[in-house]
Amino acid sequence: MNTIENIDENPNQELLTQPPTQTQNQTQSHSRRPRGFAATAAAAAAAAAAANNNSNNNNNNASSGKGKKEREKEKERTKLRERHRRAITSRMLAGLRQYGNFPLPARADMNDVLAALAREAGWTVEPDGTTYRLSNQSQSHHHLHQQMAAAAATTTAAFPVRSVESPLSVKNCSVKASVECQPSVLRIDESLSPASFDSVVIPERDSRGGEFNASTSPINNSVECLEADQLIQDVRAGEHEDDFTGTPYIPVYVMLANHVINNFCQLVDPELIRQEISHMKALNVDGVIVNCWWGIVEGWNPQKYAWSGYRELFNIIREFNLKVQVVVMAFHEYGANDSGDAWISLPQWVMEIGKGNQDIFFTDREGRRNTECLSWGVDKERVLNGRTGIEVYFDFMRSFRTEFDDLFVAGLICAVEIGLGPSGELKYPSLSERMGWRYPGIGEFQCYDRYLQQSLRKAAKLRGHSFWARGPDNAGQYNSLPHETGFFCERGDYDSYYGRFFLNWYAQTLIDHADNVLSLASLAFEETKIIVKVPGVYWWYKTASHAAELTAGYYNPSNQDGYAPVFEVLKKHSVTMKFVCAVPSLQDQEALADPEGLSWQIPVCSIQVLTHLNFLLKVLNLAWDRGLAVAGENALSCYDREGCMRVVEMAKPRNDPDRRHFSFFMYQQPSSLLQGIICFSDLGYFIKCMHGKKS
Secondary structure, three states, rough: OOOOOOOHOOOOHHHHHHHHHHHHHHHHHHHHOOOOOOHHHHHHHHHHHHHHHHHHHHHHHHHHHHHHHHHHHHHHHHHHHHHHHHHHHHHHHHHHHHHHOOOOOOOOOOOHHHHHHHHHHHHOOOOOOOOOEOHHHHHHHHHHHHOOOOOOOOOOOOOOEEEOOOOOOOOOOOOOOOOOOOOOEEEEOOOOOHHHHHHEEOOOOOOOOEEEHHOOOOOOOOOOOOOHHHHHHHHHHOOOOOOOOOOOOOOEEEEEOOOHEOOOEOOOOOOHHHHHHHHHHOOOEEEEEEEEEEEHHOOOOOOOOHHHHHHHHHHHHOOOOOOOEEEEEEEEEEEOOOOOOEEEEEOOHHHHHHHHHHHHHHHOOHHHHHHEEOOHHHOOOOOEOOOHHHHHHHHHHHHHHHHHHHHHOOOOOEEEEEEOOOOOOOEOOOOHHOOOOOOOOOOOOOOOOOHHHHHHHHHHHHHOOOOHOOOOOOOOOOOOOOOOOOOOOOOOOOOOHHHHHHHHHHHHHHHHHHHHHHHHHHHHHHOEEEEEEOOOOOOOOOOOHHHHHHHOOOOOOOOOOOOHHHHHHHHHOEEEEEEEEEEOOOOOHHHHHHOOOOOOOOOHHHHHHHHHHHHHHHHHHHHHHHHEEEEEEOOOOOOOHHHHHHHHHHHOOOOOOOOOOOOOOOOOOOHHHHHHOOOHHHHHHHHHHHHOOOO
16 A cells, blocks of 8 residues: 555656566565475476586587697697798708808898899899899890809709709800800799799709709809809900909019029029029019028028028028018928929938837828928927927027028018928828829828827817727728718718817817917017918818818818818917919819719819809908908919919909908919010019009
8 A cells, every 4th residue: 555655646656666676576486495396396407407507618618628729730730831841941051051152141041042042143132122134234244144143052853943044155265165145044933832932943054955953963053152253254354354453552472493592501503593583673573482491491400500591592682672571481391302393301300300200290091101291299299309399490480580680670571481281381281292192182181190199089088988089980092082981971970970079179280280380480570470371272162071171171061160260370370371372274173073973064164263263262251351461372383374364363352342452472483484484474464463553
């Protein structure tokens, strides 16, 4: 009644009052406890609902777990695909570095590879990826570069191939290429997927017009590198040929013949020397080079130095107002008994010691002794009448500095070269012709004398592997080829744990010898410029092991920088590095071919020149990058005009953006200038080019 009355009195409250009443009734109905059969039915219904909820939850969990497993499997498959892709990329990059000598970054990707291949084929690739051909005029200017665009590294024959047709023509080459002179044409198989396109390799077109695939090509990169190609293109280009006007001035010093001083330290023919120096003066040479032989000056008794012949020679040079730019401290042997030339041995008292103790000389695996120079194992062994090897060298250098102090003060003697091995070069005598070596043999390790074997045993013991105290037993003979040995062949023992240990020790012994001798040379000559001669062992440079460099003491396989530690020592002593600029001969074809002996598909002489130039530029750039001053010296076989022009190109590369060049050049002659073997006009022309004067 009260409720009805309230509604009547305020009908607008019905909507507000009714819902609570319904909710209250519903609450009251739910709060009533079921009884009897109703209670049993309610319990059964509740149990069924709970079971249904649990089933739904289990299904949802199962579905969620299955999806997670699928996602994990897909992640694993993605990882496998990525690993496979990276493995392919790694093999490609390794092949390009190992065989093609491409200057790829340490963390190169496919963009770097494609850019390198495009540039090698004559394309221009900007930093932002824009790629285009040079104009016709530029193509004409870079004609040789387009002709030499060729094969990149053959990493695996299974990869698809894109090919570049590149004709080749190089003048003054004994082997002629019968190819068509047409622009390079790049053909890409459009059916290649992006993944396979990453793996393409460029083979060279056969000179007969046919093509061969990567699996049969011995050429990994016929141009070797862009710098080498750019270096020689101006030698062959008509508009710039032999024109070095305005180029940097490089002083040229000519080496006097070795037989001007006899074994008793007497000047052989003073008047003939005067005539020769007069001719040098007329050719505008900047100075002369003189070898001071240890075997002559201290030839008969220890610490008894005879300098009289050299004093007379220096006085004659002073008469012509020339400088003795370089005096060579020659601690090695020169010539041979059957050579017909002067033969200068080590001091006789040293040879007498060697008869009783042959281990003072370098020794090969068969026990044969090489008397070209003393073993570095005696550097700190008192086996030379109570003196060590480096003490003997220091006493000789100090005697020279004291004897000719007046010439140093007057500035007549400007620099001193320190001999550090056979031929005065910093290397082991591994490539000795007297031991039967002939080019292009790999040479033999020279570490079997008693003292170096003691050093090897000590190093192996410190490493914890005493059984490594031995030289390789599968490294072949002097004239072996790399693929004929188990040590230097592809994936040979040179890259095993033992091989890396041995080669590191072998190279470090060379570096320690240089460091020890140069430390004392710096004391003996104080502020005088010191020069060290570094060999140019470039044959077998296209193989993975670089076998000839390894036996010479340079741990420089394709996956190792063997020159950096050597240059660090030279930099430590502020030394000028002198490099031999050899011009390859036609027999270099064998040393540049692949281990299977396959034939080259482009002219041999161009491959020889490019391979050697590439090797030379890499070494020179390493030295320049470390702040070393660099000088050059020609090989004895290089004194014709063509060879001299190549040397000029090496001495001051036209395309070096930093304008780097040799500090000076040392010209060694095969004989006296007066014997007529050397053409004076050619030598004068060479000197003018080095001086940057118009010919």
